[in-house]
Amino acid sequence: MAYFLQQxxxxxxxxxxxxxxxxxxxxxxxxxxxxxxxxxxxxxxxxFLCFIAATTLGLPFVPALLIAIAGVAVLGVVIERLAYKPxxxxxxxxxxxxxxxxxxxxxxxxxxxxxYPKHIPPLLSSTTWTVxxxxxxxxxxxxxxxxxxxxxLLDVFVGKTMTGMAMRAIAWDRTLVPLMGVPVDRIISxxxxxxxxxxxxxxxxxxxxxxxxDPYMGIMVGWKAFICAVVGGIGxxxxxxxxxxxxxxxxxxxxxxxxxxxxxxxxxxxxxxxLIFRPYGILGKPQAQKx
Amino acid sequence: xxxxxxxxxxxxxxxLTALLLAGFVACVAVQAFGLCNLYVQLILMYVGINIIxxxxxxxxxxxxxxxSVGHAGFxxxxxxxxxxxxxxxxxAAHSAWFFPVAVIAGGLGAALVGMLVAIPSFRTRGxxxxxxxxAFNMIVKSVIENVxxxxxxxxxxxxxxxxxxxxxxxxTVLSVWIIRNFIYSRYGRGVLAIREDETAAExxxxxxxxxxxxxxVISSFFAGVAGGLFAHLLQFINPRSFDLLKSTDILIMVxxxxxxxxxxxxxxxxxxxxxxxVLRPMGVWRMALMPLVLVVLMIFRPRGIMxxxxxxWFVPVRDFFSGALPAPKKEVxxxxx
Numbered sequence: 001m002a003y004f005l006q007q008x009x010x011x012x013x014x015x016x017x018x019x020x021x022x023x024x025x026x027x028x029x030x031x032x033x034x035x036x037x038x039x040x041x042x043x044x045x046x047x048f049l050c051f052i053a054a055t056t057l058g059l060p061f062v063p064a065l066l067i068a069i070a071g072v073a074v075l076g077v078v079i080e081r082l083a084y085k086p087x088x089x090x091x092x093x094x095x096x097x098x099x100x101x102x103x104x105x106x107x108x109x110x111x112x113x114x115x116y117p118k119h120i121p122p123l124l125s126s127t128t129w130t131v132x133x134x135x136x137x138x139x140x141x142x143x144x145x146x147x148x149x150x151x152x153l154l155d156v157f158v159g160k161t162m163t164g165m166a167m168r169a170i171a172w173d174r175t176l177v178p179l180m181g182v183p184v185d186r187i188i189s190x191x192x193x194x195x196x197x198x199x200x201x202x203x204x205x206x207x208x209x210x211x212x213x214d215p216y217m218g219i220m221v222g223w224k225a226f227i228c229a230v231v232g233g234i235g236x237x238x239x240x241x242x243x244x245x246x247x248x249x250x251x252x253x254x255x256x257x258x259x260x261x262x263x264x265x266x267x268x269x270x271x272x273x274x275l276i277f278r279p280y281g282i283l284g285k286p287q288a289q290k291x
Numbered sequence: 292x293x294x295x296x297x298x299x300x301x302x303x304x305x306x307l308t309a310l311l312l313a314g315f316v317a318c319v320a321v322q323a324f325g326l327c328n329l330y331v332q333l334i335l336m337y338v339g340i341n342i343i344x345x346x347x348x349x350x351x352x353x354x355x356x357x358x359s360v361g362h363a364g365f366x367x368x369x370x371x372x373x374x375x376x377x378x379x380x381x382x383a384a385h386s387a388w389f390f391p392v393a394v395i396a397g398g399l400g401a402a403l404v405g406m407l408v409a410i411p412s413f414r415t416r417g418x419x420x421x422x423x424x425x426a427f428n429m430i431v432k433s434v435i436e437n438v439x440x441x442x443x444x445x446x447x448x449x450x451x452x453x454x455x456x457x458x459x460x461x462x463t464v465l466s467v468w469i470i471r472n473f474i475y476s477r478y479g480r481g482v483l484a485i486r487e488d489e490t491a492a493e494x495x496x497x498x499x500x501x502x503x504x505x506x507x508v509i510s511s512f513f514a515g516v517a518g519g520l521f522a523h524l525l526q527f528i529n530p531r532s533f534d535l536l537k538s539t540d541i542l543i544m545v546x547x548x549x550x551x552x553x554x555x556x557x558x559x560x561x562x563x564x565x566x567x568x569v570l571r572p573m574g575v576w577r578m579a580l581m582p583l584v585l586v587v588l589m590i591f592r593p594r595g596i597m598x599x600x601x602x603x604w605f606v607p608v609r610d611f612f613s614g615a616l617p618a619p620k621k622e623v624x625x626x627x628x
Contacts (some may be wrong), residue, residue: 034445087593090593091593091594092591093546094549094594095589098585098586101585102586103587104539104578105579105586108579108582109579111576111578111579141490168541219536227425234418259437260437261433261437265429269427271422275423280415280419
C-alpha cells in the first residue's frame, strides 16, 4: 500500500508537469487549430532560463521561476509574431512545419550556446518527511502545488474574465468574432504568452525535480505532452489536465511494475488503444463533418 | 505545327531511357574507377537514400494529405530486417548476391507493418492519425531497444558495406518510377481525391480503404528499402538513429521541396542533404541555420520550393497536353442529320 501511495505521488508530480505543457498545446490548438510543435522546446528554454537565473544571477526559487515564466512568455509571443502570424491564411501544414522548424532552431541554437548538459543547483533546501512508509519531499509537494495553482488560475482566467471569453469565442468561430470587435491579434498573442509561460514554469519545475538539463530534453517531453493534449481531447483545457495526469500515472505505474525500458512502449500502446475507442479524446467533442 | 501525342511519348521514352542508362553507367564508372573521392560518393548515396525516403513520405503527406510523422519507424524495420538477413540469414560468402533480396525483404517487412498503421487511418484523420504514427515510431524504437537478440540499445553491427552507388541509384530510380506511376494511375487519382475531400471521394465511388492501404504499403515499403540501404552503408544501426529527430528530418525535406510533387521531393532531399554538408564548417550552428531557412521559406513560399507543381517529365503526356491542346474534335458531322 505504501509502495502504491509512493508511486501515486510520483505520478502526480510527473503528471503535473505534463499537464502544464499540454495546456499550452491545447490552448494554441483551440484558438488557431495549429499544433505548436515548438512548444516542447519552449519548455526546454524555460529550464535553461531557470539555470541561468540560478547560477549566473544567483537568484532563489521564486524569482527564478518568475524569470523563466516571463522570458519564455516573451519568446512565445515573438515566435508567434515573426513565424506564425504571416502563415495564418496559409495551408495548415505549412504552419505545423514552421513550428517544427522553430523547435529545431531553438534546440540547436541552445546546443550551440551550451554543448554540454547543465546541472541546475538545488534552489530549495528539500526536506523529506516519512509518513507511514511513504516518503514525501517538500519539493514534490511544491511542484504539485505550484502546478495545480497555475492550472486553477488558468481555468478561472479562461472561464471568468473578458479576455478568457474572447479566447473561447475565437476558438468557436474565427471569422465571425473579429466582426464583434474582438482584437484577434492581441488575444492570440495573449494565448501564446500564457501557453509559453506555463511551459516555462513546467521547465523550471522539471529542472528542480530532474536537475540535469540538455537542449534536446524538450523533444520527448514535448511529444508526450502533445499526446496528453490529444488524449484529453485537443482544444479542451480541462482535458489537457486530465490527459497529463493519465500519462503521468501510466508511465510511473509501468516503470514501477515492469522493467523501466518498457515504459514508453506500454504507455504508447495504451494510448493507441484509448484512441481506438475514443478517437476524439476524453473531453473532446466528436466533430460533425459537414458535407 | 503538328504535335502528335504518341510521337512525343515515344520521343520522351527514348530520351528518358537514355538518360537513366547514362546515369547508371556514370554511377558504375564512378565506383569502379574512383572518379570522385569516397566522401563525395558517400554524400551522393545519402542523397539517394533521402530521395527515397522523401518521395515515399510525400505519397502519404503530400498526395494523400494525411500527416504521418513516424516515417523513421518504417525505416528502422527495413534496416533491422535486412541487416539481420545479411548477417545471420544468408551465407556470408555470397552476401553481395543476396543483398537485393535482403533489401526487398526489409521493404516487405516495413510494408507489412505499414498495413497495420493504415488501419487506424480508416477512422481517424489529421492530428489523431499524427498521434498514431508518432506512437508507432516510438513503439518501434522501444521494442528494438528491448530485444537483446538484435543488440538492444547498443545497436547492431557486422554488416558488410554492400550499399554502393549503383545500387542506391537503381533503388532511387525504381522508387521514383513506381511512386510516380502509382500517382498517375487509377489508384493515384483516388489518393488525390482523398486529399481534396474524403467524403466526396467515397461518394464518387473511390474505395478509400483500399486506396489508403495501398498508399501506406507502398510508402512504407520504400521507407524499408531506404532503411536497408542505410544499414549497409553505415554498417552500424542503433535504435536512436531512427527516432523522432530522423522522422522530423524527412518531414522537413518533404515540405522544403514541396508537397504533392515528386520533383519537389527530389529537390528538397538533394538540397537539404547537400546544404548540410556544405555548411559543415559552421559546426553546430548549421543545424540552427537550416531550420531558420525552412521557416523563412515557409513564410514566403508556404507550399515549399515546388509546391504542387511538377517537372514536365514527370507528368504523363496525356495529362500535360489535356490543357495545352484543344481536345480532339468529335465527328459531330457524321452524327448530325
